[in-house]
Amino acid sequence: MxxxxxxxxxxxxxxxxxxxxxxxxRAAIAAHEKSIGAFVCHDPNVRAQSTGPLRGIxxxxxxxxxxxxxxxEMGSPIYRGFRSRGDAAVVMLLKQAGASVIGKTxxxxxxxxxxxxxxxxxxxxxxxxxxSSGSAAAVAAGMIPLALGTQTGGSVxxxxxxxxxxxxxxxxxxxxxxxVKCYSWTxxxxxxxxxxxxxxxxxxxxxxxxxxxxxxPSISTPRIGxxxxxxAGAPDASGAEAVRIAIAAAERAGASARALTLPEIVAEAWxxxxxxxxxxxxxxxxxxxxxxxxxxxxxLRERLDESKGTTPAxxxxxxxxxxxxxHALAKLFDEVDVLLTLSAPGAAPRGLGSTGDARYxxxxxxxxxxxxxxxxxxxxxxxxxxxxxxxRYGDDAGALNAARFVEDALARL
Amino acid sequence: MxxxxxxxxxxxxxxxxxxxxxxxxRAAIAAHEKSIGAFVCHDPNVRAQSTGPLRGIxxxxxxxxxxxxxxxEMGSPIYRGFRSRGDAAVVMLLKQAGASVIGKTxxxxxxxxxxxxxxxxxxxxxxxxxxSSGSAAAVAAGMIPLALGTQTGGSVxxxxxxxxxxxxxxxxxxxxxxxVKCYSWTxxxxxxxxxxxxxxxxxxxxxxxxxxxxxxPSISTPRIGxxxxxxAGAPDASGAEAVRIAIAAAERAGASARALTLPEIVAEAWxxxxxxxxxxxxxxxxxxxxxxxxxxxxxLRERLDESKGTTPAxxxxxxxxxxxxxHALAKLFDEVDVLLTLSAPGAAPRGLGSTGDARYxxxxxxxxxxxxxxxxxxxxxxxxxxxxxxxRYGDDAGALNAARFVEDALARL
Numbered sequence: 087m088x089x090x091x092x093x094x095x096x097x098x099x100x101x102x103x104x105x106x107x108x109x110x111x112r113a114a115i116a117a118h119e120k121s122i123g124a125f126v127c128h129d130p131n132v133r134a135q136s137t138g139p140l141r142g143i144x145x146x147x148x149x150x151x152x153x154x155x156x157x158x159e160m161g162s163p164i165y166r167g168f169r170s171r172g173d174a175a176v177v178m179l180l181k182q183a184g185a186s187v188i189g190k191t192x193x194x195x196x197x198x199x200x201x202x203x204x205x206x207x208x209x210x211x212x213x214x215x216x217x218s219s220g221s222a223a224a225v226a227a228g229m230i231p232l233a234l235g236t237q238t239g240g241s242v243x244x245x246x247x248x249x250x251x252x253x254x255x256x257x258x259x260x261x262x263x264x265x266v267k268c269y270s271w272t273x274x275x276x277x278x279x280x281x282x283x284x285x286x287x288x289x290x291x292x293x294x295x296x297x298x299x300x301x302x303p304s305i306s307t308p309r310i311g312x313x314x315x316x317x318a319g320a321p322d323a324s325g326a327e328a329v330r331i332a333i334a335a336a337e338r339a340g341a342s343a344r345a346l347t348l349p350e351i352v353a354e355a356w357x358x359x360x361x362x363x364x365x366x367x368x369x370x371x372x373x374x375x376x377x378x379x380x381x382x383x384x385x386l387r388e389r390l391d392e393s394k395g396t397t398p399a400x401x402x403x404x405x406x407x408x409x410x411x412x413h414a415l416a417k418l419f420d421e422v423d424v425l426l427t428l429s430a431p432g433a434a435p436r437g438l439g440s441t442g443d444a445r446y447x448x449x450x451x452x453x454x455x456x457x458x459x460x461x462x463x464x465x466x467x468x469x470x471x472x473x474x475x476x477x478r479y480g481d482d483a484g485a486l487n488a489a490r491f492v493e494d495a496l497a498r499l
Numbered sequence: 500m501x502x503x504x505x506x507x508x509x510x511x512x513x514x515x516x517x518x519x520x521x522x523x524x525r526a527a528i529a530a531h532e533k534s535i536g537a538f539v540c541h542d543p544n545v546r547a548q549s550t551g552p553l554r555g556i557x558x559x560x561x562x563x564x565x566x567x568x569x570x571x572e573m574g575s576p577i578y579r580g581f582r583s584r585g586d587a588a589v590v591m592l593l594k595q596a597g598a599s600v601i602g603k604t605x606x607x608x609x610x611x612x613x614x615x616x617x618x619x620x621x622x623x624x625x626x627x628x629x630x631s632s633g634s635a636a637a638v639a640a641g642m643i644p645l646a647l648g649t650q651t652g653g654s655v656x657x658x659x660x661x662x663x664x665x666x667x668x669x670x671x672x673x674x675x676x677x678x679v680k681c682y683s684w685t686x687x688x689x690x691x692x693x694x695x696x697x698x699x700x701x702x703x704x705x706x707x708x709x710x711x712x713x714x715x716p717s718i719s720t721p722r723i724g725x726x727x728x729x730x731a732g733a734p735d736a737s738g739a740e741a742v743r744i745a746i747a748a749a750e751r752a753g754a755s756a757r758a759l760t761l762p763e764i765v766a767e768a769w770x771x772x773x774x775x776x777x778x779x780x781x782x783x784x785x786x787x788x789x790x791x792x793x794x795x796x797x798x799l800r801e802r803l804d805e806s807k808g809t810t811p812a813x814x815x816x817x818x819x820x821x822x823x824x825x826h827a828l829a830k831l832f833d834e835v836d837v838l839l840t841l842s843a844p845g846a847a848p849r850g851l852g853s854t855g856d857a858r859y860x861x862x863x864x865x866x867x868x869x870x871x872x873x874x875x876x877x878x879x880x881x882x883x884x885x886x887x888x889x890x891r892y893g894d895d896a897g898a899l900n901a902a903r904f905v906e907d908a909l910a911r912l
Contacts, residue, residue, distance in 0.1 A: 154786065164584070172787060175783055177786075178786050179782065182789070259684065259685075262779070262782045264684065268675075271677065296811050369588040369677065370588055370675065370677045373585030373588075373590075374585065376595070377567075377585070398707060
């Protein structure tokens with residue numbers, strides 16, 4: 087894989103030109119894209135910018151984000167050939183930081199359920215996850231050092247776990263969603279995929295102009311609360327094992343870890359998530375669903391069919407639960423710095439008919455808190471399994487710091 | 500003017516066909532559009548739908564909202580001829596309720612400061628207000644019974660006041676902004692213009708599928724808190740007089756009214772509004788500003804030039820103030836049902852070089868609370884002046900109820 091931090095260091099030291107760094111991605115795409123299918127389209131002639139912290143960094147953009155230089159097709163024939171006039175806000179943030187947009191990565195239709203043709207670089211017989219399938223796979227296959235995705239249920243953290251890369255779903259609206267196709271305005275969150283936690287931190291810091299998001303020279307030792315999310319059902323053996331290993335490694339490295347029970351209102355919020363998501367989707371995708379019904383992807387269409395009867399009153403109640411749960415969750419962070427929990431039920435499921443299950447992710451999306459995936463183990467079939475490190479709303483720096491601590495601890499096992 | 504409630508009653512009674520109702524708007528546009536200039540484009544062949552509560556209602560859509568059937572030009576040459584693929588969520592809500600989109604109304608460039616060619620139907624020498632200039636003027640000129648606008652500072656309530664129509668800026672995100680050009684995601688709010696409060700309530704209820712937003716058969720008597728917003732400076736004589744008259748009328752009709760002082764944190768939020776607005780605008784309009792600088796409207800460009808240095812830390816501080824102010828403001832509504840304050844400093848200023856001042860509006864946009872404009876008096880030059888009735892976040896029904904009470908009371912003066 088191509089490490090963003092490594093490229094930055096070599097470019098800064100004068101050991102690598104920004105153009106050579108981009109050329110490395112171009113060559114890797116030429117070598118691997120045919121077998122992985124992570125891109126909808128890419129520009130074989132893309133060049134480096136000469137300034138900015140992300141000069142020389144080739145970035146893949148999930149194909150629900152507007153780009154002036156590429157079509158934006160939303161993973162759906164309904165948007166075949168669609169050209170936005172300009173760039174999404176996050177694409178401009180990347181360009182202003184010096185990055186080069188190398189192409190658009192595959193997305194399930196409207197960032198929902200229907201799988202893309204993208205393969206998991208770790209094992210072609212298993213899903214790469216979704217909905218940001220192409221972004222996770224493109225980084226995991228070593229084609230690019232940075233990619234953007236979005237999460238409404240679990241579409242950043244889950245594919246990162248399945249593909250064995252780091253990723254952050256930042257605090258709600260730390261990154262703008264302007265120019266990003268909406269599924270649910272209360273939930274949609276732009277996130278980043280990169281090789282490791284330091285790479286993700288560098289990308290997010292450069293995009294937001296927030297130096298405090300860079301990892302500090304000395305990583306502090308976190309107090310960790312371990313959360314099992316029993317309300318979401320039991321994990322697979324590999325998911326449970328990933329959490330055990332991560333905790334053991336963190337404790338060996340000096341961190342404190344203790345099991346925490348989430349307040350009942352937080353479990354209620356987990357149950358409320360789909361109500362919020364689908365009620366808003368019926369408005370956000372009204373034109374697509376009502377005027378292009380036959381062209382809608384089947385799994386998404388079925389989900390919308392099933393949720394058609396959701397009432398404003400049910401939505402208002404779900405939003406009320408979410409607000410109360412956010413307050414209750416905030417209190418937990420008086421006792422611990424971060425929470426650690428499953429990124430997914432386990433390793434990527436076999437087959438390409440499903441992108442896997444977001445049941446361990448959706449609560450955190452509704453809570454708006456920053457989540458970082460850290461690869462924790464390699465299960466049978468060479469399939470990676472991650473854990474997620476979660477901090478208080480707004481404490482993205484704390485989430486990245488603790489995720490790096492866990493990553494370091496795992497590397498020393 | 501064309502009353503939505505009146506059309507609905509006549510259509511329901513079988514005294515008017517939905518097609519005849521639409522034809523009335525078509526004829527009015529043919530008669531008045533040439534002198535007012537409220538539309539960017541309109542469809543002289545638009546037809547009525549046969550079902551839905553808004554069948555027979557011709558609606559004007561602010562030209563920052565995506566429409567499949569019309570270009571969406573954002574009031575800027577940068578978007579000349581731009582065609583979205585589908586309809587904005589609010590356009591679909593209208594269509595699903597049976598309304599007919601008759602055309603796109605003028606907007607200042609990206610819903611900001613630079614005036615459109617639209618004239619104020621009450622007095623052609625004075626601004627109709629902005630940024631939803633065309634929507635306010637089209638209703639005021641009697642061309643259409645309903646129009647959509649947006650408010651980020653004061654772009655719904657102010658033009659409604661200047662043009663002498665009712666309008667609601669609903670609670671934040673009661674109406675979705677999906678497919679609406681973003682200026683500031685924390686502030687942008689879709690609103691409705693119509694002749695009177697009942698008309699506005701019917702439109703909002705039909706769009707949202709919330710029957711509780713319809714006015715009840717018997718309007719309850721509100722406890723009114725009167726707020727002067729001294730932190731925003733002194734009003735013109737006509738603005739102050741509008742508040743005096745509205746209060747006197749409401750008291751005569753049996754309402755209680757008492758002066759309230761807003762907590763200091765709320766005044767701080769008033770000062771924080773521009774920080775939130777411009778920091779987000781620099782991201783939302785990054786492509787337009789950075790890659791089309793020369794084509795940007797001059798007043799907007801100047802505002803962006805001036806706010807270029809706003810830091811993430813200043814933005815975070817402003818957002819923190821906004822949250823604390825929302826909590827402090829909510830407590831005020833334990834003592835009163837609604838607040839009543841200025842909709843604008845006074846009557847529409849002379850000339851077309853400015854759309855007027857949003858200083859009495861911006862606080863309420865940041866607070867996310869529902870605001871309803873009620874025309875209160877006619878000042879010199881035939882210029883109307885409104886007052887705004889403001890309720891607790893989420894209590895749009897309460898805001899409409901009290902606004903109707905004030906409207907009734909003023910009519911009986």
